[in-house]
Amino acid sequence: MARFLLIHGAAHGAWCWRDLLPLLAAAGHEAAAIDLPSHGADRTPVGDVTLDLYADAILAAIGTVLPAPVILVGHSMAGYPITLAAERAPEKIAKLVYLCAYLPAPGRTLSDRRREAPYQPLLPAIRLAPDRLSWTADPAMAGDVFYQDCPPGTLDYALPRLTPQAVRPTETVVELTGASARLPRHYIRCERDGTIPPEFQVTMTADWPEGTVSTLPTGHSPFFSAPAMLAQLLQEIAQP
Numbered sequence: 001m002a003r004f005l006l007i008h009g010a011a012h013g014a015w016c017w018r019d020l021l022p023l024l025a026a027a028g029h030e031a032a033a034i035d036l037p038s039h040g041a042d043r044t045p046v047g048d049v050t051l052d053l054y055a056d057a058i059l060a061a062i063g064t065v066l067p068a069p070v071i072l073v074g075h076s077m078a079g080y081p082i083t084l085a086a087e088r089a090p091e092k093i094a095k096l097v098y099l100c101a102y103l104p105a106p107g108r109t110l111s112d113r114r115r116e117a118p119y120q121p122l123l124p125a126i127r128l129a130p131d132r133l134s135w136t137a138d139p140a141m142a143g144d145v146f147y148q149d150c151p152p153g154t155l156d157y158a159l160p161r162l163t164p165q166a167v168r169p170t171e172t173v174v175e176l177t178g179a180s181a182r183l184p185r186h187y188i189r190c191e192r193d194g195t196i197p198p199e200f201q202v203t204m205t206a207d208w209p210e211g212t213v214s215t216l217p218t219g220h221s222p223f224f225s226a227p228a229m230l231a232q233l234l235q236e237i238a239q240p
Helices: 020-026 050-060 076-088 110-116 139-148 155-160 198-204 227-238
Strands: 003-007 030-034 071-077 094-097 126-128 132-135 185-190 212-217
Touching: 003 020, 003 050, 020 030, 020 227, 030 050, 030 139, 050 076, 071 076, 071 227, 076 094, 076 110, 094 227, 110 198, 132 139, 139 155, 185 198, 185 227, 212 227
Parallel strands: 003 030, 003 071, 071 094, 094 185, 185 212
Antiparallel strands: 126 132
């Protein structure tokens, strides 16, 4: 049995893991998902959100929502907060899993990493708030960016639940001490990703050891488009 703590990406919430959680539970694992501050049901004002606050929420959930140690799964933007959580308290984490996620690099914010990609599929869909503290995804474009290969009904479920995404966490560097890199890590590339270019997912993991990178033939949201495939892969990754 493994324990999975699932961390959503930008503008999303724990709700995005709806189809994956029961599959992991049915296979005998413990699995839970949380809302990061200002996402989902959390009412933290978006202007107060920081990357530190994200990491605080993750570490608070380990030991309360699920016992430590957990396999920490971060989707997309969550690559940054799960890494920061691991830097702070590696003893709480059995393994880090990056699901088509941004990997922190020394001195580079998430926004820096996004700009390093060969093209910017998300940028046209971003609508910056007047105070420039957050952005929302244009509903007319979110389907093509986030959910292009997902089943009917996904947009009806997801669009009303998307929340503004705080800018400050994506403009913050993770100070890498080596603690997170010493943990077992695995990266899942999504080959038809419409948000983070698949080529850039290859670039970010080019120096990872053999056996620590897997691929899924999906877009950016395999928890909706291929939950059974994702559940099976996570179970394989959880094996010692």
